[in-house]
Amino acid sequence: MSQFSVIGKPVALIDSAEKTTGSGKYADDLSLPGMLIGKILHSPLPHARIKRIDSSRALAVEGVVCVVIGEDAPNKYGILPVGHDETALAVDKVRYVGDNIACVCAVSESVAEQALELIEVEYEPLPAYFDPEVSMAADSHLIHEHKSHNIEKEYHHVFGDPDRGFAEADHVAEARFIANEVTHAAMEPHSTLAVFQPDPQTGVNNRLTVWSSTQVPYYLQHKLSIVLEMPMSQIRVIKPLVGGGFGGKSEVIPLEIIAAVAARKAVAPVKITYTREEVFWAHRGRPRTIIDLKTGIKNDGRITAVGGKVIQDGGAYCSYGVVTILYSGALLGALYDIPNIRYDGFRVLTNKPACGAMRGHGTVNVRFAFESQLDELALKIGMDPAEIRRRNLLKPPCITVNGLRVQSYGLPECIEQVVRRSGWEKRRGKLGRGRGLGLGCSHYVSGAANSIIRSDMPHSTVNIKIDRDGGVVVYTGASEIGQGSDTMVAQIVAEGLGCKLGRVKVVAADTDLTPIDIGSYSSRVTFMNGNAALRAAEEVKRQIVFAAAKKMGCAPEDVVMRADVVTRRGGPQPEAIAAALVPKSETTVAGRVEGQILRGSVQQKRKEEGPRDWLSFEEAVVAAIDFHGALSGSGSYAPPPEARGGKHKGAGVGPSPAYSYAAQVAEVSVDEETGQVTVHKVWAAHDCGRALNPVSVEGQVIGSVWMGLGQALQEEMVWKDGLLINPGLLEYRSPSAVESPEVESIIVESIDPEGPFGAKEASEGSLAATIPAIANAIYDAVGVRMHEAPFTPERVLAALRAQNLTSRRVDMTEHVNPTAPARFREHGGSLWHKGRGPARHELDPSRTSVK
């Protein structure tokens, strides 16, 4: 029998029926009496000074209550303390097509839309920068005045002695890899409902409540307090159901601030929901990344040194950029044993929507380059790609050259599993021309060891309250966004208390009710909130055990709580009692309630003769409340100092209390006539420490692989002079049910010494392995090395032609005039292009470069 009764078993998410019946409420499903609808006016220009905004005609429309502009909320904010460079509505300047200018609040959506067209804005166009390498050369008309050469941040890290490492290498490979921009495209468009209510004592209208689709309610509360100049305690942020995030809701999105500012100005509840097109403009996805990578190996396959220069096209604001560029370098480190690393990272500003955090934050694109190059080197020395990876494994517990502490390390088993299940050794290279297998590995943090707001506060706190009804209520700040965090917390508490899962109710992510948790990002929730929940459960359990021991006349150490029954060591089996209890407890609910819980234990005591053999969970709870006077507990978690990394500049990003590991084999076929790549199957092994809920772990792994597959083959944000060409779900081609291959997920459990029951992250680590696995499989199939993702038919065909030398390499954009087209396609009810392309300044670098 398993040592656990709740965890380790597949369970439906505790909110699954809410989702399958449509009864669960997402932010846009909410409404309040007298609610107004807000609609935002966006910039049609990529870079321009705002000379004048005239909203008088819009205000005159019947049904329009107010128009909010930048001056109504001029305080700057940003998710990182070093990156406070945004205002919710543009003050003085717009920096990308889609930047927010004004918001109309009206009685209905159609009135607001109508009024939006009547707002007059006069712009003075400025030169715009769309290519990061061009942008880095700029010294005038900077996107942000204080960022010279439009460089948000650059880092130059050297660990070990890379020069010596490369000198010692027998083989060195060097190449440029490019991964184009992708976005989260979570199914739920961002939505926020904000209302100011009177202080119940003074009547002053200063209590703000915000319901928002967010992964980070506490950061939202914090940024609202900065912009609105209100104490955080007067702001209540409630996270309803959230329809997916993937990082796109892990920072404050302009509409969240705008809704609150508008609610204050309109003195009414205001709801703003983005259209799908606006979601694409809000973006914060994975930046286009240019990676110049150099790797040296010995003839035995050992890596001697890695050098990487990474340029990220960060868009117009900092967002998470500083963290992204640091992750790109830091997470070169904790997968393999690399003795010498040189890393030069540049986060560059351009006149496009800001990039931010997206699933596999910072690691994905560099991992694609690294794993591709490692394969190339393996082939150079005639070594099996799986073998070269085995030769470079870490020997944990250890600290990597760049200061990351690794304890549990399931990578070797992940590689063995996928190699075995895919028939790697027998099938690789032998499937005939046009079909092949490829291997890729990756890893990810289980939460950042250093919070983005530097302080000693715990990263997670969880409270538990149990009352005489035997119901266990857990208050957690963790944000359920579909990844199953509420279920995880309920499982851990149920396991910790030895009660059944159905007893546990989770109250989550409401800043008035739940203690601080810094949010659902960097895959931190299971590890950090899970540990906090476990500690809270243990505190409550101690109190119950103490009272139960008295009842049963045994020592507290001998009390066993399991399967909803409290017994003593050597006494009856809890499972046997639980099985016998089931029918009885259902028929006598009323009697039980009256007899035990409400009338209390005085009468009960009279009835009882001597110490008991066992107690039901409710009886034990009542005993504990009678004894202690109340039954509640708290637990919190902060990563240990040993896990917080080195001392160099930028060392704060990358360290984590534990890393997940993944290995994947992809089987693909390539149509050499069309360049079309088809993925037939992916074997994906993921080391999640311990699978608390296997069905969820598998779902997260499959979802990651699938999202990686999208980035590998077809998802790409296509830009034209700062204008997104494909801002819709049809044009941004995420794979449909027909295009999605079978994914065989394999759970590897390395049991982390610090994770809750040994668990680590499961939702992000697998994504980064998929892209190189597919790239390597394409090489195995047709012998071409793909250097630019996604591997669209055009790119594959171009690579095939270059290889065959039957015709010269076709560059699809060669000779294409890059000046703006005269007219733009109206897309999906677009509100701001009006058929006009962006006017271009005469100093615009992309214009002067055209002959």
Next chain:
Amino acid sequence: MKKELIELRVNGRAHELAVEPSELLLDVLRRELQLTGSKRGCDDSSCGACTVLVNGVPMLACTMLAGSCQSEDHEITTIEGVAEHGALNAIQKAYGEWGGAQCGYCTPGFIMTVKALLAHNPEPTDEDIRHALSGNLCRCTGYTQMFQAVKAAVEAEQKGLAAGR
């Protein structure tokens, strides 16, 4: 625009509503009838989150005028009308158990599509399921667990385990 009176029959009940002639079915369901289970995920009928059944046929409520599906010959079923006698339908149950719903935003649309699929093809092949689901988009699951859920629902239906039987 001046409002007009229309009559919609939704989940077996008739509703008389005053709406603008340009009003979409999805907006009327969500705003006027508070049936918020049908979701808006896009603006151009590309995601399927708003799928409802009109006379048993899956339709995208975001691209239908409310006035075009009035009572006399249109019976609309939304996700709120799927649960049977207060218990989860076999599809809903299977979606929960097999991880077919993660964030849940696309789930109502998928369940309506699957309901229509199983109604006219009670024993779909894997290929049938893939094709039927290809008009709905999900960004969480990679679809694999949905396929398992649909198969489990088919099996449950066949074993007569569906609620009410």
